[in-house]
Amino acid sequence: MSAPVGAVGREHPRLEGQDKVTGAARYAVEYPVEDVTYGWAVPAAATRGRIVRVDAAPALALPGVLDVLHHGNAPRLTPGVDADLFLLQEPTVHYRGQFVAVVVAESIETAREAARLVRIDYDTEPHSTVLSEHHPGLYRPDKVNPSYPADTEDGDFDAGFAAAEVRIDATYRTPAYHNNPMEPHATTARWQDGRLLVHDSNQGSSPVQATLAELFALPREAVRVVAEHVGGGFGSKGYAKAAVVLAALAARQVDRPVRLALTRQQLFGPIGYRTPTIQRVRLGADADGRIAAVCHDAISQTSTLTEFTEQAAVYTRSMYAGRHRRTTHRVVRLDVPTPFWMRAPGECPGAYALESAMDELATACGLDPVELRIRNDPTVDPEQKQPFTSRNLVACLRDGARRFGWADRDPTPGVRRDGRWLVGTGVAGASYPARARAAAAAATAAPDGTFEVRINATDIGTGARTALWQVAADALGVPVDRVAIRVGDSDLPAAGVAGGSMGTASWSWAVIRACEGLRDRLRQAPGGAVPADGVTVEVSTADEVRAQRPLPRYAYGAHFCEVRVDADTGEVRVPRLLGVFAAGRVVNPTTARSQLIGGMTMGMSMALHEEGVLDERYGDWVNHDFAMYHISGCADVERIEAYWLPEEDPDLNPAGVKGLGEIGIVGAAAAITSAVHHATGVRVRDLPVRLDKLLEEQAEDGGSNRDGVPP
Amino acid sequence: MRAFRYHRPADVTEAVALLDADPEAAYLGGGTNLVDLMKLGVQRPGLLVDVTGLPLDTVEPGPDGGLRIGATVRNSDLAARPLVRRDYPLLARALLDAASGQVRNMATTGGNLLQRTRCAYFQDTAKACNKREPGTGCAALHGQNRELAILGWSERCVATHPSDLAVALVALDAVAEVREPDGPRDVRLTELHRTPGHHPERETTLPRGALITAVRVPPLPFARRSTYLKVRDRAAFAFAVGSVAAALDLDGDVVRDVRLAYGAVAHRPWRAYRAEELLRGRPITAELAAQAADAELAAARPLRHNGFKVPLIRNLTVRALTGLAGSVRP
Numbered sequence A: 001m002s003a004p005v006g007a008v009g010r011e012h013p014r015l016e017g018q019d020k021v022t023g024a025a026r027y028a029v030e031y032p033v034e035d036v037t038y039g040w041a042v043p044a045a046a047t048r049g050r051i052v053r054v055d056a057a058p059a060l061a062l063p064g065v066l067d068v069l070h071h072g073n074a075p076r077l078t079p080g081v082d083a084d085l086f087l088l089q090e091p092t093v094h095y096r097g098q099f100v101a102v103v104v105a106e107s108i109e110t111a112r113e114a115a116r117l118v119r120i121d122y123d124t125e126p127h128s129t130v131l132s133e134h135h136p137g138l139y140r141p142d143k144v145n146p147s148y149p150a151d152t153e154d155g156d157f158d159a160g161f162a163a164a165e166v167r168i169d170a171t172y173r174t175p176a177y178h179n180n181p182m183e184p185h186a187t188t189a190r191w192q193d194g195r196l197l198v199h200d201s202n203q204g205s206s207p208v209q210a211t212l213a214e215l216f217a218l219p220r221e222a223v224r225v226v227a228e229h230v231g232g233g234f235g236s237k238g239y240a241k242a243a244v245v246l247a248a249l250a251a252r253q254v255d256r257p258v259r260l261a262l263t264r265q266q267l268f269g270p271i272g273y274r275t276p277t278i279q280r281v282r283l284g285a286d287a288d289g290r291i292a293a294v295c296h297d298a299i300s301q302t303s304t305l306t307e308f309t310e311q312a313a314v315y316t317r318s319m320y321a322g323r324h325r326r327t328t329h330r331v332v333r334l335d336v337p338t339p340f341w342m343r344a345p346g347e348c349p350g351a352y353a354l355e356s357a358m359d360e361l362a363t364a365c366g367l368d369p370v371e372l373r374i375r376n377d378p379t380v381d382p383e384q385k386q387p388f389t390s391r392n393l394v395a396c397l398r399d400g401a402r403r404f405g406w407a408d409r410d411p412t413p414g415v416r417r418d419g420r421w422l423v424g425t426g427v428a429g430a431s432y433p434a435r436a437r438a439a440a441a442a443a444t445a446a447p448d449g450t451f452e453v454r455i456n457a458t459d460i461g462t463g464a465r466t467a468l469w470q471v472a473a474d475a476l477g478v479p480v481d482r483v484a485i486r487v488g489d490s491d492l493p494a495a496g497v498a499g500g501s502m503g504t505a506s507w508s509w510a511v512i513r514a515c516e517g518l519r520d521r522l523r524q525a526p527g528g529a530v531p532a533d534g535v536t537v538e539v540s541t542a543d544e545v546r547a548q549r550p551l552p553r554y555a556y557g558a559h560f561c562e563v564r565v566d567a568d569t570g571e572v573r574v575p576r577l578l579g580v581f582a583a584g585r586v587v588n589p590t591t592a593r594s595q596l597i598g599g600m601t602m603g604m605s606m607a608l609h610e611e612g613v614l615d616e617r618y619g620d621w622v623n624h625d626f627a628m629y630h631i632s633g634c635a636d637v638e639r640i641e642a643y644w645l646p647e648e649d650p651d652l653n654p655a656g657v658k659g660l661g662e663i664g665i666v667g668a669a670a671a672i673t674s675a676v677h678h679a680t681g682v683r684v685r686d687l688p689v690r691l692d693k694l695l696e697e698q699a700e701d702g703g704s705n706r707d708g709v710p711p
Numbered sequence B: 001m002r003a004f005r006y007h008r009p010a011d012v013t014e015a016v017a018l019l020d021a022d023p024e025a026a027y028l029g030g031g032t033n034l035v036d037l038m039k040l041g042v043q044r045p046g047l048l049v050d051v052t053g054l055p056l057d058t059v060e061p062g063p064d065g066g067l068r069i070g071a072t073v074r075n076s077d078l079a080a081r082p083l084v085r086r087d088y089p090l091l092a093r094a095l096l097d098a099a100s101g102q103v104r105n106m107a108t109t110g111g112n113l114l115q116r117t118r119c120a121y122f123q124d125t126a127k128a129c130n131k132r133e134p135g136t137g138c139a140a141l142h143g144q145n146r147e148l149a150i151l152g153w154s155e156r157c158v159a160t161h162p163s164d165l166a167v168a169l170v171a172l173d174a175v176a177e178v179r180e181p182d183g184p185r186d187v188r189l190t191e192l193h194r195t196p197g198h199h200p201e202r203e204t205t206l207p208r209g210a211l212i213t214a215v216r217v218p219p220l221p222f223a224r225r226s227t228y229l230k231v232r233d234r235a236a237f238a239f240a241v242g243s244v245a246a247a248l249d250l251d252g253d254v255v256r257d258v259r260l261a262y263g264a265v266a267h268r269p270w271r272a273y274r275a276e277e278l279l280r281g282r283p284i285t286a287e288l289a290a291q292a293a294d295a296e297l298a299a300a301r302p303l304r305h306n307g308f309k310v311p312l313i314r315n316l317t318v319r320a321l322t323g324l325a326g327s328v329r330p
C-alpha cells in the first residue's frame, strides 16, 4: 500500500486518550452539578402482571429521600412513542426487572436503601420466557431488523436440496448475550425554564434528543443531549433507553437535577440484549462442494412490548452462491425484556450458524474449508443479482491462510495431541453491510488559519472523534494541528448513531462535504481573507445519501484460529486468532486495529464464555454480574492478529470507508467452534462451548451426567 | 444500602468485645466480599469493625517447621512468600489462581476463609434462599445449579464454598487460631466449615463474633511435592468449577502418605479421606488414582446441571497424583 499523503491512513492515538486515562474526561454522571440529587431505579419483582399497590411510605420515611415516582404519580409521557420507554405510566408488568419506580434522594446510598424499602404488590399471571422451536406463539414478522423482509425465496429449495449429493441439515443455538458496556447506562438530567438538559451515555445524542422531545412533548430545540465521552455501548445505547427517561422524569418531579446510573445487574435485560436464537441451516451441494441449495431458518424472541426481530438469516442472503435459496425468520413474544442491537445484530449469530454449516459441509465433502468457501464465492449478489461494489472475501481467505500457515493442515478431526492438549484449527468467513446514513456537519474557518469542524457524531470509545479529525484535515488540505473537532452534543449539526458500522462512513461524508464547501467559500472570499467572525459552512448529505444506488456493498473478512482442548477437563484455550479484513480505506490503523481485535475477542467470548443463564421460573438471568457472566479476559487472548487488505471502492462514500466496528465479531465464533471440532471430533452446536459440554462427550459414562436430578 | 458505623479497634480484645456487644456488628477484612454483599442488601451490618489495622499481618515460620499466617495477611503477600512457595506450593498456587491481582491485594487470610458462597440466588434478595433467610426455601435446588454442590448437600441448600485457599489449607490439616469473648481456641480447618444440613445459615462451627487471628500450617515435608489444580470457565479471574489440592509422599512407587482435598463440590472444602485411605500403601498408578477418586465420589449426588463435576474431579485427581508421582521420581 502506498504511504498516506495526508492525515488519513496514519496511526494516531485517540485525541481524548490522555484525558481518559488520567480521569479528566467526564462521563455522564461525573459532571459537577449544583444541588444534584440521586435517582435509583426499582425493578419489578414479578414477571407478568399488574401492580396493585405501591407503598412508598417506608422509603419516604428515610431521611434524605425526596420522592418515590411510580405509575401513580409520575409526570405523564406522550403515549405511542415507544412502548419500552413508556415508563412509570401504567401498572402493567411486561417482564421481570422492568423499572416500575424511581427513588430520588440526597445521596446515592440513601436512594439505594430507599429503593429496597419501596413495597410493591403485584397481581401476577402465568408467564412464558423460554424460546423454543415448538413455541405455539411463533409467527412471521412483517420485517426484521432494521427493515429487511422476513422471508426470501429464490429457485426451488426443496427440490434442489432433495437432489443434492451432499446434504447438511444442522440446528445451531445461541444463548442470550448481554452488551455490558464498561460504563452503564447513566444520565444526569435537569430542567431549566422548560428546557431539558441531559448528560447521557448513548451512541447518538441526536436520536435521543428527538425521542425525549416526543416523549416530553417538547420542541426539539428545548432538549439538549450531551454525550461527549461514552464508555461503550455495543449497540445497547443506540437509542434512548430507560435511564435517560427515568432521570428526566425524576428531575421534573423533584425540580432538581438528578443523576441516575443503572447497576451492572440492571443491565441484564432492561437495556436490551442479543436474543437467543435457534437456527436451522440446510446446505445441499454436489460432491465437489458446489452449493446448489441453501436454506436458513432463524427463530428468535421478542417482548410483549415491542417487536424486535434479529435478522439472523439475512447474512445467508448474500454470502455464498447457490441456485435454490430460502431464508425465513420466526419470532415469538415472550414475557421478557425487548432484545435489541448488540454488535453486528443479525450477522453475528447468523454467521455463526452459516459458517459452522459450511465447515460441516467441507467435512462431509472431504474438502478444505477455505477451498469450499472459494468455490462458492458468488460473482453477483445471489439474491439481489447485482454486482458487488467490491468483494474481497477470497482475497481475505487466501491472505489469512498464508499468514496463518494453513496450507499443511490435516483435516482429520481429533487426531492431534500435544501432551494433555487436543489441538485443532478452524476458519470462517465474515461479511458485514457497508452502509451510510445522512448527516449534517459544519466547518468554520477562523482568521488565524485554524478550523473547527462540528458534527454530532458520538465517540463511544472507538476513536471516531480522532478519525473525523484526520478526515477533516485532509478535506481542508491543512495539517491536523490546525483543525479542532467537536462531537457529542445535540446542539451540533445532527447526525445518526454510532452503530451499524455506519459512523465513520456517514459522518466523514458530511465532514468532507462541509470542508469542501468551506474551501469553495474561502476561494470566493475577496482577497481570500477570513473575516473576524470567521466563515462557516453547514451541509447535510441527506440528498446525496438518498440518491445512492442500492448496490450490494459489504466488508469482508476471514478468521483463522488454533484451539486447544484439555483432554481431561474440557477446558478450551485459543493460542492464536488471526483475522484478515477487506473493509475499504482505513482512516486510522491504531483505532482500526483496536476495533478489529475487540470484535474478534468478543466473538471468542461468544463462542466460549458468554451466556445469559435464564431461570424460567422467574424469567431473568441468574448470572447477572461480571463474576458470573464471563467475558473473555486478557488471559484468554493469547495471540491475536488483525490485518487488512488495501481496498479502494469508489462506490461507497467520499472517504471510501466501509466501517470496522462489527466485522471483527462476525464469523469469529464459527472459526473457534470449527477448530474445537477439528481438535476433538465433537461438534458443539449450542453456544457457548463450555467444558462441561466437551467433558460429557468425552466421559465414558457421559450419559449418567444428566440424571442426578434431586428428588 | 444501609448506613453503617465504622470502627478500627486498637487490639484484638477490643475487636472481639465490639462484636460481642453489638449483634449487628461484623468484621471487615479487605471487604472484597462483604462490601459487595452490603451493596446487594444481602448483608446489612450496622457496625463494621475493621480488623486490617490489627497486628495480625505477619507470616512466621513455626518453631518446628510449618507456618503461622496472620489473619490479615493479604492473599498476594502470602502467595509471594518464598517460604510458602518452597514448602507449600499448593498454597501459593491456590492463592494465585484465585480472583484477580487487585482482589488478592485486598483480600485477607481470615476474610478469604469466611467468604460467603457465590450461589447466584444467595446474592439476589428477590429470590428464595435458606441461607440468607432461613425457611424461605432454596431456589437453587431446582434452579440453575451448574456451579453448585455434588457432595454433602441437603434439600435445604446445595451451595458450595468458593475459596481456593481453604481447599489447600484443609489438605494441609491447618488450624485456625480463633479469639472468642471467653478466650482463644484452636479450630481445625477440616472442622471449620459445615455441610448445610438443616441449617445452611450456619456456615462454620464458629460462634458469632469469633475472630480468626491466625492460621497455623503444621510442618509437612512432603508438601513440597504438592499441587493445586483448578478448573474454571475462563483462563483467569473466575471461581473454580472444580479443583483438587494434592500432596504426595512416595516410597519408591508406593504411596507412603497423601493429602487430597476437593474444591467447588460441597458446602465446605472437601477432604477426600476415603480416597486417601485407598491410596495409602499402594503403588501409585493412574488406575489407582481413578479408583481412589471413584471411591470418594461414590457418594456424589449431582444436581440437574452439574453432573460433569464427577468426571472432572476424577480426571483432576488422576492428573494431580500422576503429575506429583512423576515429579518425585529421580
Ligand SMILES: Cc1cc2nc3c(=O)[nH]c(=O)nc-3n(C[C@H](O)[C@H](O)[C@H](O)COP(=O)(O)OP(=O)(O)OC[C@H]3O[C@@H](n4cnc5c(N)ncnc54)[C@H](O)[C@@H]3O)c2cc1C
Pocket: A626, A627, B026, B027, B028, B029, B030, B031, B032, B033, B034, B035, B051, B071, B072, B075, B097, B098, B099, B100, B103, B106, B107, B108, B109, B110, B111, B112, B113, B114, B115, B116, B162, B163, B164, B165, B210, B211, B212, B213, B237, B238, B239, B240
Ligand atoms: C470478582 C471476584 C472473583 C473472585 N474469585 C475468587 C477465586 O477465584 N477464588 C477464591 O478463592 N476467591 C475469589 N474471590 C473471593 C476473594 O478471595 C474473597 O472475596 C476474599 O478472599 C475475601 O477476603 P476479604 O479480606 O476481602 O474479606 P471480607 O470481604 O472483608 O470479609 C469476608 C467475611 O469474612 C469476615 N471476616 C473477615 N476477616 C475476618 C476475621 N479475621 N475473623 C473473622 N471473620 C472475618 C467478614 O465479616 C465477612 O463476613 C473473588 C472475589 C471477587 C470479588
Ligand code: SF4
Pocket: B117, B119, B120, B121, B122, B128, B129, B130, B131, B132, B137, B138, B139, B140, B141, B156, B157, B158, B159, B200
Ligand atoms: S443453594 Fe444455599 S445459598 Fe443457594 S439458594 Fe439454596 S439455600 Fe441459598
